[in-house]
Every structure is written in structure tokens, then in C-alpha cells.
Amino acid sequence: MTDFDYDFFVIGGGSGGVRAARLAANLGKRVGIAEEFRYGGTCVIRGCVPKKLFVYASHFSEEFEDAAGFGWRVGESHFDWQTLIANKDREVARLEGLYRKGLSNAGAEIFDSRAELVDEHRVRIVSSNQIVTADKILVAVGGRVNGVDTLEGQELTISSNEAFHLERLPKSILIAGGGYIAVEFANIFHGLGVETTLIYRGPEILKNFDMDVRRMLHRTMEEKGIRILCHEVITKVVRSADARLDVTTSGGKNLKVDEVMMALGRVPNTESLGLEDAGVATDEKGAIVVDDYMRTNVENIFAVGDVTDRIQLTPVAIHEAMCVVETLFKDNPTRADHEMVATAVFSQPEIGTVGLSEDAATRKYDELEIYSAAFRPMKHTLSGRQEKMITKLVVNAADRRVVGAHILGPDAGEMAQLLAIALKAGCTKDDFDRTMAVHPTAAEELVTMYQPTYRVKDGVRVE
Known part of the structure; x- marks a missing residue:
């Protein structure tokens, strides 16, 4: 033809x-x-x-x-x-x-x-x-x-698709999942005044993100009032006489909520x-x-x-x-470059990340230098909010190249977009050190961490 x-x-x-x-x-x-x-x-x-x-x-x-x-x-x-x-x-x-x-x-x-x-x-x-x-x-x-056909009561649950069109804001919601969608919607609903519980089968939310960032976000979400259940899944959902949902979990818990949202990926x-x-x-x-x-x-x-x-x-x-x-x-064979793709999780606080996590870099390189800082953003010094921010750089010790950058805090996604340019260009920690800071900003921490917080050699942390 x-x-x-x-x-x-x-x-x-x-x-x-x-x-x-x-x-x-x-x-x-x-x-x-x-x-x-x-x-x-x-x-x-x-x-x-x-x-x-x-x-x-x-x-x-x-x-x-x-x-x-x-x-x-x-x-x-x-x-x-x-x-x-x-x-x-x-x-x-x-x-x-x-x-x-x-x-x-x-x-x-x-x-x-x-x-x-x-x-x-x-x-x-x-x-x-x-x-x-x-x-x-x-x-x-x-x-x-991604649905769960084996879940009893699956037809009573919603997904992110329906969450955008709910007729009324629920008073309480249980969200299943630990990825982008689940974590973001948990923060959204909580911020809108909904009693929110997140349930995830894994040991920690946001698998494959840097562990320091994951743990700090988990802690911050719980301090805000979001209940997080790890190592558990929903096993049964039933409509009760008062029109609410009775939920049973693998850990033997019984929860009563207005909505159950399944956010188990796509x-x-x-x-x-x-x-x-x-x-x-x-x-x-x-x-x-x-x-x-x-x-x-x-x-x-x-x-x-x-x-x-x-x-x-x-x-x-x-x-x-x-x-x-x-x-x-255009007669120009072009491959897609999937290295150093920046991404953000719009949680509260949000995450911005590009490159390898510490764990992933440990598996790839013999020795790492880790530069990290945890601090309260300047805004919170007057607001009284105790929420912490993290900035972290993962550096290959052999050539000083920055192979990962991870931020938890306000505008983290915006920072990650700009950091992606530097990491894509192959910048080293010395390039970061030579860069003047913009003060007062949270991002200045990325260019003022002159001494490694610790090193990782052959998979073992060395303080």
C-alpha cells in the first residue's frame, strides 16, 4: 500500500x-x-x-x-x-x-x-x-x-478520576497507596479540612525517592494530623446503614469513613x-x-x-x-534522553528531585560524598510553624560530579527544574561551591554546603 x-x-x-x-x-x-x-x-x-x-x-x-x-x-x-x-x-x-x-x-x-x-x-x-x-x-x-478487582467492595471506592468531580467534600477519607497521587491527594484533602488517613502496603511512602526526604515528609504529614498506616492494605469495604463506609484492613483495623480512594498507580x-x-x-x-x-x-x-x-x-x-x-x-534520528529527569511531588511540604537517590547512587558508585542540611525555612521563624526543610546533594567522590539533588520544602519543584540543568550539564560539587549564593533564600543552602555531612564507601556510611 x-x-x-x-x-x-x-x-x-x-x-x-x-x-x-x-x-x-x-x-x-x-x-x-x-x-x-x-x-x-x-x-x-x-x-x-x-x-x-x-x-x-x-x-x-x-x-x-x-x-x-x-x-x-x-x-x-x-x-x-x-x-x-x-x-x-x-x-x-x-x-x-x-x-x-x-x-x-x-x-x-x-x-x-x-x-x-x-x-x-x-x-x-x-x-x-x-x-x-x-x-x-x-x-x-x-x-x-490501576484497579484492584480482588478487593471486596471495590465498586464502593473512587479513584483520582472521580476525586476531581465529587459532588460534595467528604468529612473523612481513606486513601490507599504511597506514590505521587496518593501522597498529593492526602495533603490536598487534609488541607481542605478533611480527616485523612493514608494506607500503604510498603514500609515507607514514595518508594524510590531519597529516604531522608521520604522520612521527613512522613513525619511532617503526621504532625499535621494525617494518619499514615504502613505495612497494611484494605481488605474489605462495606456500605453501612448510615451510608458511610466500613473498612477492614490487613492489620485488623476497622475504619469508618465517607470516601475510600484507591491510588495504586496507573x-x-x-x-x-x-x-x-x-x-x-x-x-x-x-x-x-x-x-x-x-x-x-x-x-x-x-x-x-x-x-x-x-x-x-x-x-x-x-x-x-x-x-x-x-x-x-526532519531526517534527524533523535533519541529521547531519559537521564536526569527532574520531578516533583506536590505534597505539603513539596518535594523536588533530580538524579539518583543516595541508595541508588550507593549501588552505582564505590564512594559518595553526601551534603545535606535540615533547617526551618525563614518564613516559619515568624509564623511559628515547626516544619523543617531538607536540601541534599549526592556526589560521586571519584570525579566530584553531582549525581543527585533532593529538596523537601517550599518551591522545591521550582528549584529541581533549575538544578536539572546543572546536573544534566555534568556540574561538579566544585561548580556549586564556586557559585555565589542568593541571600536570604532557602536555595542558597545548595551552594553553601562546603563540607560533606558524611561519606558512603562500599555501601557503608562513614561519618
Whole structure:
């Protein structure tokens, strides 16, 4: 087949799919894109964007308290859940409109429909049962909520999807999970005045993050009033006579709450996508297997983002999409660089991190220098809040290269973004030491920790 309807067809209208479709269309390619729900995908519609708006909303309860130490007297406050939901929905709709406008202006043809692969060059538009053909195909359908089919009472629980659209704010909530979504929503709901419990099967929240940061956040969350149960899972959920939920845990606890939220991660959204018909290989988790150029085992079919289950972050999907366009349409084969990817957890306080944790670096390098500082941010000296902040640098002793940077505290995500540039460039601890500090800031700690707090040699800490 040589006469195709499209040069490039994209299945999935999330951040990665939209970016690839728009860039290709701007190059004059005939582009089609299909999305079964709303353009913008998980990030814009039911992920990072509405989540960050919720995070902002949840901060105000502490801001009102902290104002007193600076001479402000704030009157009685009242939070209206419906106002937040309405304004959030308005902003999400605005952003979706921008995504659509960008595609239209570039000349891409938009399908508001699910699309499935028929074979390596044919795609079915499900809403109309139309078959279209394409020279190159990109699968960018993202992930979906990971459910627990074996849980008795699963149908009584909600996920992060429903949390953005609750009719009313619950008085109490139990959140299962210990990753980004679970920890962020625990802090959100608590900040909005909800009695919050987090339950996680592991020994400590936020697996794979630096342990010092994990422990300090855990301690701070509990000091705020969030109950955290580790080494436990939910075993049963039952609707009680008073319309609340009775929850039983593996540790023998019985909890009564208004809502139970399952936040156990996300899995590749590859079911019923026609991958087998097209001959596209997947792994044991259902993720599409791709090479360094995002190409599947089928030469003309590519995949980016969460559907490949590599790094589940929106900027990664966008970067991969741009690489695909460079490779396919600019005669510039481009690999996605997955080293030194910065990330943030919008907890309270938030986490910003880039590079290796101390534990991960210990497994890779023979000797490390660890520079760390724990202190109370300047703002809290007058607010009276005892909340601590952490800054930490992980350095390979052999060449003094900074291989990890970890921050817990206000604006940690913003700091991590800038630190990522330095670490990506291969900066050494000597480069940090030569850098003048900006005073008074919390970030100045990153360039004023001149002596290592301790060393790690052959996996053993040396004070």
C-alpha cells in the first residue's frame, strides 16, 4: 500500500499525541488524530493541571494560620468546594480549547472518537466504523487507573478520576497507596479540612525517592494530623446503614469513613487497542515495547508516553513526541534522553528531585560524598510553624560530579527544574561551591554546603 489517507495518524489526544500531531502538521504533513474522551489527556483533564489547582486551594488553610505571626488578623474563613470545582472545570475547558485550536490551526484533522489498529497501516475510527490508512502511526493513549478487582467492595471506592468531580467534600477519607497521587491527594484533602488517613502496603511512602526526604515528609504529614498506616492494605469495604463506609484492613483495623480512594498507580491503556492485529509487541504489564527512537517492533508504528511505561511524566511524553517528529519528518534520528529527569511531588511540604537517590547512587558508585542540611525555612521563624526543610546533594567522590539533588520544602519543584540543568550539564560539587549564593533564600543552602555531612564507601556510611 503506497497511497495513504494520512502521512501520520496519532491515536490519543494527550500531551504527547497532540504535540506530535501539531508539529507534524506544521511541517505540511497530512495528519489525523483521534481521542475518545477529551483533548489534553490525563495531565490536562484529570491529572497534573487540576491536581495542582487543588494543591493551591489546600495551601490557604496554613497561609491563614501563618499570617498571624506577620501581624495579620484573618477573620473566620470558609471553603466552598463547589466554587473550586466550577473554576477548575472552567480552566480545564479553556486548556482543552487551546489544544484543539493548536491542532486545527496546524491543519490536523481531529476525530472525537476512539481509534483502534486494524493492521500496521489501517486504523478504525470506532464512532463511525470508518477505516483510514496512514503511512506512519503513533500510539499515545497513556495509562489508566490501576484497579484492584480482588478487593471486596471495590465498586464502593473512587479513584483520582472521580476525586476531581465529587459532588460534595467528604468529612473523612481513606486513601490507599504511597506514590505521587496518593501522597498529593492526602495533603490536598487534609488541607481542605478533611480527616485523612493514608494506607500503604510498603514500609515507607514514595518508594524510590531519597529516604531522608521520604522520612521527613512522613513525619511532617503526621504532625499535621494525617494518619499514615504502613505495612497494611484494605481488605474489605462495606456500605453501612448510615451510608458511610466500613473498612477492614490487613492489620485488623476497622475504619469508618465517607470516601475510600484507591491510588495504586496507573497501567498502560492498551486493552482492545488492536495491537495484536497490527503485530505490535507488549510486555508482561501490557506496555508497548519501543526502542530508543520510540519505534515498536513494527517499523512504521511508534509509541510515546505512559503507554510505554518508562517514565510516567507529561514532559517526558512531550519530549518523546518531539523526538519522533524529528526522526520521521526532519531526517534527524533523535533519541529521547531519559537521564536526569527532574520531578516533583506536590505534597505539603513539596518535594523536588533530580538524579539518583543516595541508595541508588550507593549501588552505582564505590564512594559518595553526601551534603545535606535540615533547617526551618525563614518564613516559619515568624509564623511559628515547626516544619523543617531538607536540601541534599549526592556526589560521586571519584570525579566530584553531582549525581543527585533532593529538596523537601517550599518551591522545591521550582528549584529541581533549575538544578536539572546543572546536573544534566555534568556540574561538579566544585561548580556549586564556586557559585555565589542568593541571600536570604532557602536555595542558597545548595551552594553553601562546603563540607560533606558524611561519606558512603562500599555501601557503608562513614561519618
